[in-house]
Every structure is written in C-alpha cells, then in structure tokens.
Amino acid sequence: MRVERGSDRWFAPAVGLVLVGAGVVVGALLAGTAGAAGGGLAGVAGGLALWRGLGGRSARRRSLLAVPFPARWRAFLLDKYDHYDRLPRDLRRRFEDDVRIFMAETRITGIEARVTDELRLLVAASAVTLSVAWPDYEWDQLAEVLLYRRNFDRDYSFESEELSGQAHAWGTVILSIPALEESFADPDDAYHVGIHEFAHLLEVDQTRFSGIPPGLPAARRQEWVELMDREMERLRRGKSVIDDYGARDPAEFLAVAVEAFFESALALRRRHREVYAILSEYFRQDPAAWDDARGLKL
C-alpha cells in the first residue's frame, strides 16, 4: 500500500475533466452560452471536491505513518508471528506500515465478541502477509471482516463447529477467533485460517474462483494449471506436505498451498519445488531462504 495510491494522481483530474465537459453540455442545452459557463464551473467545483477527498486519504495515511510503529504492537507481533520475525528489514518496515493502514481503513466487526487491538493486528497481519511485497496492492475487494466468537456452521450459527473461516464473493471475510489465534500460535503446521481466507479473497474480483493466482504471467498460468493437476493427485494419494483439503477443488488447492508456502516454507521448497518457485515469484517473497538465513533446518 502506498500513502498516495497510483490511481489518485490521474483519477481526480480525469473525472474532473468529464464533469466539466458534462457541465458545459448540460448547461448549454438548458440555458445557452451562460448555461455552458455555469455548468463548466459546476464541473470544476465537482472535480476539485473529488481531488480534496482523495488528497484527504493520502493526508490521513501520511499522518498515520508519521509516528513510529507502536512498540507494544511490535512486541506482540514478534511474540505471535514467526513470519514477521523472519522478514528482511525493508519488508518488515513495509509490513508495519501496511498493517497500520489496513487496521485504520478496514471495518472489523465482532460477532458476540469484543474486537481488541490484538485481534485487529492478527487480522491485518494475515492479509498483509500476502500483499507486503506488492507495493500497489490495496485489498479494495475487501468489504468487511467479521470475527466470530468461535467456529460456526453453514447457517452462521454456533450450533456446530463446521467452519473456522469463510471468504465471500462480495468481499466479506469471516474468521473464528479461536481458530485465528491457534493459527498464529502454531507457526509451522501449515494451518492458518487468516492466510487461507485472504488467499481466497485474492480471487474475488475474478469472474470465478479458478485457483489460478490472479495476475500470474500468462506463461506461468498454464504451468500452474498442469502443476495443480499433478499436485491434487498427489494429495489424493496422501503424499504431500500440502493439506489434503486442497484436493477438493482448484480454489481450495491454491488456498492451502499458500498456507503451506508461508507456514511450511522449507518443507514445501524441498518436496514441492515447482509450487514453491511459482508462489515465491508470485508473492515476491522467499520465506524458505529467510528460514535458511536464520539457521532453521527441516
């Protein structure tokens, strides 16, 4: 995420120009030359208001990041989150910035639960893990995060504990609080409900959940599809470090492969080298190399 989004630079002037044009035409139709001038002025005013609005967001982000990252939050992340701990210095700084922007701009609502700063940090850390090395990524497709007090069933009640999380096509992510906390507590079991659901959300502005990482270069897409076929077969034979839940369909395969990429990086690199290589190129992150650097072994 950037303080000033790339689109901010052209969006307001472009919409302003359209407003001025529309103002002139409508004004001219209603009241001739005087109307055209009045309409044009109204268009200029509209464009300026939009510019100020977008500038306001940049200003809010700038002041948010002007103060140092809270020491309490840093200590919490170091204690709870292994991936944050191993990030190289420049990415860790970006992680802290993105976490703050995400927390400030994302609606996170508790369902029969109180949402603490710590929980909001865990939600933000889950999402930002995926996007930290993509400076222009904004999670625009995310509408709201709902935190449920425990696992839930398909009717969204707490009668049975079927589900620990869900990502909806309209941009809502549901996470069960105990499952989210457990995901962070055990850093290398390849289970992470936050990473899993936000990995689904990457696909939300696609026409369907295809299991192909969105934005993957064309040359890699075919490679990924063939690889996914082979890997899903391997899951069915039970010979994989990727969770066998991924054998259900391509979208689930992608989500559990992303969990394994961040949670079992060394094992994935050793036993599923091609999956690791494509995800590493895709996320522009190399968690297994960072584990090597801190002396971790399989």
Ligand SMILES: [Zn+2]
């Ligand atoms: Zn899933």
